[in-house]
Each structure stands twice: as structure tokens, then as C-alpha cells.
Amino acid sequence: MTQFNAPSYDIQRPTGQCAITGRTLEPGDAYVATLVECDPDAPPTDDASDTQQQAAQALGLQRVDVSLEAWQQGKRPERLFGFWRTTVAHPEQKKQLFVNDDLLMNLFVRLEEADEPQRLAFRFVLGLILMRKRLLRYDGTEHRTGPDGQLQDWWLMTPRGAAAAAVGMTGEPQAIAVLDPHLGEQDVQHVTEQLGQILEAEL
Numbered sequence: 602m603t604q605f606n607a608p609s610y611d612i613q614r615p616t617g618q619c620a621i622t623g624r625t626l627e628p629g630d631a632y633v634a635t636l637v638e639c640d641p642d643a644p645p646t647d648d649a650s651d652t653q654q655q656a657a658q659a660l661g662l663q664r665v666d667v668s669l670e671a672w673q674q675g676k677r678p679e680r681l682f683g684f685w686r687t688t689v690a691h692p693e694q695k696k697q698l699f700v701n702d703d704l705l706m707n708l709f710v711r712l713e714e715a716d717e718p719q720r721l722a723f724r725f726v727l728g729l730i731l732m733r734k735r736l737l738r739y740d741g742t743e744h745r746t747g748p749d750g751q752l753q754d755w756w757l758m759t760p761r762g763a764a765a766a767a768v769g770m771t772g773e774p775q776a777i778a779v780l781d782p783h784l785g786e787q788d789v790q791h792v793t794e795q796l797g798q799i800l801e802a803e804l
Contacts, residue, residue, distance in 0.1 A: 617689070619668035621676045628691040631669040636662045636708075638680035683708050702736055703767040706760065710768045713777070721782050726792040728758055728779045736764040740776050754781040 617626050626632050639662065665678045669686070685704050709731060712724035731737040737758040747753045757776040760767075765774040784792070 618666070619671055620665045620678060621667050621671040624668055626666065626668060626689045628689050630689045631686060632689065633667045633669060633672045633684050633686050635665045635667060635678055635684040636682040637665050637678045638682050639663050682711060702734065702764065705731060705734075706736060706764050706767045710777070718782065721780055722784055722788065722792055723796070725756075725779055725782055725784065726789055727796065728756065729789065730793065730796070731764070732758065736761055737777075742781070743778065754783070755779065756781055 618624065619626060619632065662682060667676065667678065683704060685701070705727065709724060709727050712720055712727070715721055715724055728737060732739055738761055740757040740759055743755045743757060745753050745755055755778040758779055759776045760770060760774045
């Protein structure tokens, strides 16, 4: 088990309940799944049985589901990081996936200022996924000196076509630098699986 196979990427699965109204979300109900920044002033969870909440705090993101009617009334969770619309699946049905490329690109850009190891790995793997989907183009690697004096590898990735517009780029798209945390193959697979769980998508 590597350092990135620890449960620090696990974010709560859908709760089946609207976080705003408390209403139970029934099969067939549309709702908005969100990722929110954890409250930096909230005390850490000490309950060893609540490993998902501890893991969410480690990553700094938390899954919060909001019923569609509450969302349309303008009721949003605080510290909103990203969101997508989906539907509660019937037990016998395959989940309907509403995560689109624009959401993935916006999550990628929102993580630009991240400096925590978990988020750096999260962003790098998301970049790999976007490259595989041909939304980003790999343009090379730059070697930079990090704050600790160690040499770092930064991948240069340029948005393609509509992906640039999705993140507000106009004119000639500019390359985005992404720190390579030098994950092992198992690390990349693990983070990819966790991203898929968070977004309820096949990545």
C-alpha cells in the first residue's frame, strides 16, 4: 500500500437526503450534487468510525447533495467548489451520469492554487484524464526549483477548442502548468477510482 492508497481521497457517497431541507431524495428525483470546501475552523473528527468524514477533511472537500427545488430557489451550500445535476437511480437501474467535460475542466482550474499533497495528486490525475479525453494537450515538462530547494517537474497542458472556452480563455489558449507529484501506477489508479466515485462517472 502506497501513501496515496490511504483513505484520504474518500469523499462521502450520496446521502440520499437534501442537505438544505432534510428531505429524503427518492428514486427518480433530480438533485444537484456539490463539492464544498470544508470549514477550515471546524474541529477535526476524532471518531475513528467516521473515516469518510476524516478523509474528506484531509482532502479539504466534502460532498453535499441539494434537492433540485431547493437549488432552483437559490439555496446553495457555503464554500461551493463545484456542482453537477444528477438523478437518484432506481435500485434496478444503472446510474444516470450527468458529469460533463466543462465540469471536469472547471474542477481542474479551481485546483490551480492547491498546495496540499492530496489536492496536487487529485489535480494531476484529473489532468491525465482530460488529456485522455483530448481536452488538454501535453506540451512538455518544465523543471523548476520548489520552495524546499528541490527540483520539481511541471507538465504544461494546453486546453483544446471548447475546453478553453469552458474555463474562460479567449484568443490563443495558454498552457497550464501542473505539478507532477510522481505518483506510482497504483496511486494513479486509486485516485482515478476515487474521482469516479465522487463524480459518479466512469473515468
